[in-house]
Amino acid sequence: MGRSFEEDPLTLAIAPPPDETVEQRQIREAAEAEAKRISDEIDEQLRKEREAERKKKRPVKLLLLGQSESGKTATLKNFQLTYARREWSEERAAWRAVIFLNLVRNVNVILDHLNSEMSDLPYNPDDSQDDLQGPRPPRALPRLKFAEQHRLLIKKLGPLTSVQKDLEQRLGTASAEINSTTVTSAAPFDVSPTNRRALQEFSVNSSNGWKSALGKFRTMRTQRPESGPGPTRKMQEAEEDIVEIIASCRDEIKSLWDDSIVREMLNRRKVRVEDSPGFFINDAERIANRDYQPTDDDVIRARLRTIGVQEYRFIFDHEQWVRSGDFTMLVVREVAEQRGIHILTMLTQLYSSRASSTVSCLFDVHFVAPLTCRPISPFDEKLAEDRRVNRLEDTYLLWRSVCACKLLARTQIILFLNKCDLLQAKLQRGVRIRDSVPSFGDRKNDLPTATRYFQTHFKEIAKQHSTVPRPFYVHLTSVIDSQSTAVTLGAVEESILREHLRRADLM
Ligand SMILES: Nc1nc2c(ncn2[C@@H]2O[C@H](COP(=O)(O)OP(=O)(O)OP(=O)(O)O)[C@@H](O)[C@H]2O)c(=O)[nH]1
Numbered sequence: 001m002g003r004s005f006e007e008d009p010l011t012l013a014i015a016p017p018p019d020e021t022v023e024q025r026q027i028r029e030a031a032e033a034e035a036k037r038i039s040d041e042i043d044e045q046l047r048k049e050r051e052a053e054r055k056k057k058r059p060v061k062l063l064l065l066g067q068s069e070s071g072k073t074a075t076l077k078n079f080q081l082t083y084a085r086r087e088w089s090e091e092r093a094a095w096r097a098v099i100f101l102n103l104v105r106n107v108n109v110i111l112d113h114l115n116s117e118m119s120d121l122p123y124n125p126d127d128s129q130d131d132l133q134g135p136r137p138p139r140a141l142p143r144l145k146f147a148e149q150h151r152l153l154i155k156k157l158g159p160l161t162s163v164q165k166d167l168e169q170r171l172g173t174a175s176a177e178i179n180s181t182t183v184t185s186a187a188p189f190d191v192s193p194t195n196r197r198a199l200q201e202f203s204v205n206s207s208n209g210w211k212s213a214l215g216k217f218r219t220m221r222t223q224r225p226e227s228g229p230g231p232t233r234k235m236q237e238a239e240e241d242i243v244e245i246i247a248s249c250r251d252e253i254k255s256l257w258d259d260s261i262v263r264e265m266l267n268r269r270k271v272r273v274e275d276s277p278g279f280f281i282n283d284a285e286r287i288a289n290r291d292y293q294p295t296d297d298d299v300i301r302a303r304l305r306t307i308g309v310q311e312y313r314f315i316f317d318h319e320q321w322v323r324s325g326d327f328t329m330l331v332v333r334e335v336a337e338q339r340g341i342h343i344l345t346m347l348t349q350l351y352s353s354r355a356s357s358t359v360s361c362l363f364d365v366h367f368v369a370p371l372t373c374r375p376i377s378p379f380d381e382k383l384a385e386d387r388r389v390n391r392l393e394d395t396y397l398l399w400r401s402v403c404a405c406k407l408l409a410r411t412q413i414i415l416f417l418n419k420c421d422l423l424q425a426k427l428q429r430g431v432r433i434r435d436s437v438p439s440f441g442d443r444k445n446d447l448p449t450a451t452r453y454f455q456t457h458f459k460e461i462a463k464q465h466s467t468v469p470r471p472f473y474v475h476l477t478s479v480i481d482s483q484s485t486a487v488t489l490g491a492v493e494e495s496i497l498r499e500h501l502r503r504a505d506l507m
Pocket residue numbers: 066067068069070071072073074075276277278279300301302303304305306307336418419420421422477478479480481
């Protein structure tokens with residue numbers, strides 16, 4: 001038997017005195033009510049603090065997935081430009097070396113073609129960026145009339161070869177994690193040794209990506225020249241030498257690009273330098289200058305290939321995010337999709353290799369919104385890494401595996417159909433979609449029809465292959481246009497915040 005109510009010592013201790021008057025009882029009850037109110041207030045305060053603490057520890061996480069050259073890094077830069085302006089401004093000057101490298105590479109590509117055409121060397125069209133299905137330009141065409149001015153241009157621009165090497169080496173030594181692309185380090189996929197284009201690319205490899213790559217350049221630019229001798233001073237001097245050479249080539253770069261015979265030669269070889277990543281020749285007059293400073297747009301267009309997984313953390317200084325208060329950090333992981341590796345395997349490897357974040361903690365506790373970039377302009381191009389595979393087909397395959405991926409089953413996926421500007425330019429040049437995509441049929445060969453067609457296809461795949469039904473969010477983008485991308489990011493931001501808060505409430 002339990003003890004009777006009357007015998008319980010605690011109950012006896014707090015029980016009102018047996019001879020309590022009405023007045024005494026009222027005073028006692030008022031005191032008890034006040035004590036309860038204070039206690040509830042403290043409880044509520046503690047609950048709010050716990051909640052705020054919990055939210056603070058859960059940064060918004062995005063996973064940026066996409067093939068090489070789909071525009072992941074460019075999208076990431078737009079995030080930084082929009083949401084972390086301070087950091088962006090600090091880093092902008094450091095991109096100068098990369099932009100110089102891009103410009104010099106554009107010129108050297110043309111010079112290589114010019115040299116081999118003038119020496120009448122056989123041309124291997126594997127190097128061109130265009131589809132290889134077209135016929136080899138017939139040699140029967142009248143020979144191009146090269147003149148002394150072309151030989152002079154080659155001679156005058158010759159030093160740019162060593163400038164390219166120098167810049168690659170300097171970017172490389174700025175961080176051990178940067179490598180000039182080689183067969184073994186270049187790509188997240190197997191690269192055929194004959195794929196010279198991939199080999200020419202310049203890349204950032206590692207978990208720190210371009211941030212660490214540019215770190216040295218940033219330090220160098222923030223130190224004053226009079227800060228005495230030492231490695232920084234030497235780097236500054238070497239950079240001045242490079243800038244000097246580039247600036248002295250400005251007029252010749254322009255002449256090379258404006259030369260009608262050179263342009264005809266590129267046409268015959270189907271080389272479209274202007275569509276290549278990091279094309280800056282049109283801006284040579286502005287960039288090939290001693291006092292050149294990159295603009296925001298230059299930085300977004302600058303090309304530095306990233307390999308494997310890159311992670312960036314932004315502490316927001318954007319008003320809306322800060323106002324929403326609870327989370328101030330955005331973690332964006334850039335993951336180059338790998339051909340031939342199942343996305344699930346890749347993500348599992350990716351997260352289980354990180355000691356601090358296992359798969360379960362990342363996907364069960366944190367919010368991950370994969371933002372996938374799909375370029376839609378190269379519908380008529382082959383993959384750089386496998387010239388037998390059409391780029392669009394490959395995109396569909398990868399999209400299917402992302403949608404079907406069990407680890408991502410309950411995440412929100414936002415699809416960017418990117419490079420719409422290049423798609424439009426291509427259609428305006430008269431390239432017909434149906435020649436490469438027979439199912440496009442007799443539809444109108446214009447941008448609205450094409451984008452509608454591609455969107456429908458992506459939507460269908462998402463519907464068929466998602467294991468859990470989810471909404472289909474899609475944006476048509478040209479992420480090198482920072483103004484229109486800011487509007488897109490506004491829409492993305494809203495849906496990410498909404499989802500983040502929804503999940504926080506569920507937990
Ligand atoms: N015209 C145009 N160029 C774009 C667009 N998006 C990206 N680019 C350019 O395409 C090139 C490749 O873009 P990145 O952002 O480096 O591509 P990525 O997906 O990070 O590629 P990897 O680092 O190789 O995985 C860069 O030179 C960009 O400036 C776009 O919408 N339009």
